[in-house]
Amino acid sequence: GIQVEQSPPDLILQEGANSTLRCNFSDSVNNLQWFHQNPWGQLINLFYIPSGTKQNGRLSATTVATERYSLLYISSSQTTDSGVYFCAVNSGGFKTIFGAGTRLFVKA
Amino acid sequence: EAGVAQSPRYKIIEKRQSVAFWCNPISGHATLYWYQQILGQGPKLLIQFQNNGVVDDSQLPKDRFSAERLKGVDSTLKIQPAKLEDSAVYLCASSRTTGGIDGYTFGSGTRLTVV
Numbered sequence: 001g002i003q004v005e006q007s008p009p010d011l012i013l014q015e016g017a018n019s020t021l022r023c024n025f026s027d028s029v030n031n032l033q034w035f036h037q038n039p040w041g042q043l044i045n046l047f048y049i050p051s052g053t054k055q056n057g058r059l060s061a062t063t064v065a066t067e068r069y070s071l072l073y074i075s076s077s078q079t080t081d082s083g084v085y086f087c088a089v090n091s092g093g094f095k096t097i098f099g100a101g102t103r104l105f106v107k108a
Numbered sequence: 109e110a111g112v113a114q115s116p117r118y119k120i121i122e123k124r125q126s127v128a129f130w131c132n133p134i135s136g137h138a139t140l141y142w143y144q145q146i147l148g149q150g151p152k153l154l155i156q157f158q159n160n161g162v163v164d165d166s167q168l169p170k171d172r173f174s175a176e177r178l179k180g181v182d183s184t185l186k187i188q189p190a191k192l193e194d195s196a197v198y199l200c201a202s203s204r205t206t207g208g209i210d211g212y213t214f215g216s217g218t219r220l221t222v223v
Binding site: 033035040041042043044045048086088095096097098099100101 | 149150151152153156164197199201211212213214216217219
């Protein structure tokens with residue numbers, strides 16, 4: 001089945017810094033989503049982005065489907081950005097596969 | 109629109125006991141998913157329903173786990189008997205289409221501790 005790898009596994013930022021999270025996948029995908037899991041465990045859908053670029057406030061995402069990767073950009077990070085960021089892909093079957101996540105901690 | 113509702117929020121049981129979780133998806137979402145998230149890992153799909161039929165249960169430990177979605181709306185996930193390694197957060201999600209191609213919405217989860 002499709003493999004999903006996220007990097008880095010852990011990231012510590014000073015408030016105000018920018019960061020880039022990466023998601024590599026091993027096969028073509030029909031769907032790619034980025035989620036944020038807050039410290040209380042709630043998973044929030046950030047982007048549905050099988051290809052192209054999208055922006056939402058301080059967050060943006062780019063998926064290059066032909067090269068099998070996606071990037072999530074966080075600008076001017078805030079302490080509320082802390083949590084785990086997951087990439088999840090669907091390769092055309094019924095199942096969506098999650099990566100292991102990037103754990104982000106933003107220091108005040 | 110209302111979100112995905114799950115209950116209970118927390119549950120602590122002893123090993124070999126049984127437990128059940130409940131999920132009510134977003135109205136009109138035909139596909140419902142149960143995920144298991146062990147601490148430090150990404151969510152793992154246990155079972156996926158399309159209306160009231162099972163689409164994928166390949167990773168469901170069927171000797172102890174069962175799930176149903178009667179009437180194609182809300183769903184229950186049961187563990188009997190529980191083991192220590194079942195300690196995890198159980199997440200329910202729903203989507204309008206099969207496979208979540210249009211995006212998922214997750215509930216707040218049930219945190220299960222087996223002692």
